[in-house]
Amino acid sequence: MHKSSPPKRATLEDVAKAAGVGPMTVSRTINGHPYVAEETAKRVRAAIRQLDYRPNHAARMLTGQLSRSIGLIVPDLADPFFSVVSHAVQETARESGYLVWLAASNDDLSIEAAQVEQMTHHPVDGILLVPVDSRDRYLKAVATGTTPVVTIDRYIEVASTDSVEVENRAGARMAVEHLIGHGRRRIACVATNSHLRTIKERIAGYEECLREARLPRAKVLQLSSLAEAKTTMAALFNSGNRPDALFTTNNASTIWVIETFREMNIEAGKDVALVGFDDVDFYTLIRPPITSVRQPAAELGRMSARLLLQRIKGDSASSSVRTVLPVSLVIRESCGCERKE
Incomplete structure (x- = not known):
């Protein structure tokens, strides 16, 4: 039985051909250039939707066309641990001039997958992810895509990506x-x-x-x-x-x-x-x-954000980096220890 090959991903040239314009006009439309006529821009946007075109991250990086934004997906914003992580990520990103798009998956794999897809489409320059299920097969495509991904707290078990965890x-x-x-x-x-x-x-x-x-x-x-x-x-x-x-x-x-x-x-x-x-x-x-x-929740957030920003800028190691941070025991009284005055 003949196995059909996967559909070819649309290129900027494909969009230009469908819209009847040059590649430079498509690029200008995507980046909001003021000198593109509205009627022309409409044709380009229609072609983008029709072809499901997604700008290639590497191409955007080479031309300096980064969105200056990253995505962060956590299971539960009400959890104090992830609140601290999220705050640290936002502070670290802000210091580098980046905006953070924050989403909660509610520990639901289908919600998480949809959020990753939306962030990739819009697009962001990279994604920080606390995966609901580190073994789910959809993560293989995420890990090998053009958008850099760094996982927090849980590493992806079915593919290789950067991760920051604890002992x-x-x-x-x-x-x-x-x-x-x-x-x-x-x-x-x-x-x-x-x-x-x-x-x-x-x-x-x-x-x-x-x-x-x-x-x-x-x-x-x-x-x-x-x-x-x-x-x-x-x-x-x-x-x-x-x-x-x-x-x-x-x-x-x-x-x-x-x-x-x-x-x-x-x-x-x-x-x-x-x-x-x-x-x-x-x-x-x-x-x-x-x-x-x-x-070290705050350090988890800071380190993962720094690692992702390095990937976005292309100045990090070629192989994936798995970072494991130490933990500490805070002794109070519930264990039977005497109160320290």
Whole structure:
């Protein structure tokens, strides 16, 4: 059976031919040149739509025709972690004279794919992306396209792109080793979004620590909602295998645990130790304050933006760069440590 070849991507010359003008007129129309007659511009725009023409990024770069804008797509703007990342990206881009088009995918792969497509069409000079699913096949085309892409927090598993991440496994080990140091022996893990590579790494770090310390078998609660967290944790704490410590894998799971503790009259730090992954400002306002693994969220945003701007300017390495930033443990009282005066 004969396999048909993919349709050829329209060129600037194709648009010029369809509109009955020269290539220079098409270029001037795209870039808003004032000396193109309105009737001519209409014909060019109609040809662009008809042929689904997209200006080639490399060609724009060589002629100095960059849009001076980048795209940023995160899963959830309400998440404090991604809010800090987004702010740092915008500040870094602004310092270099770039505008940031910000979008939230709502953890929906179809929304994310549409946003990437729209940003590529309009176009932006590069895209910063926190992928919903690092293994989805559509990312192959994104990674090999003409628009530079840098991923934040999660690297693309099906293709090679620049990425900026943190030490997820090492951070989890740091948290669990601290609990073990308090003499805790029945340590359970509470996880959300356990399909994500970042969460898998944190769970792996937790399990490694328990094996190495020869503690009871790991107990991982994979939850999808606050209601499920309340039901599952009530059953666990009312069982004969009640944990004496919890490790939570991200902000959402930590907050669900705190709310569940409140309803069950359980006090973190006394009745059960608690250490979470991700640190946010309001953890100091909770009683007791929450011990947590702090990710350098602002540095993630700054570094990823700088890396993307280097790609846009063409002055970075030819091969992809994977950057992993260190994390730190912020000790407060939920783990059982005494308050520092």
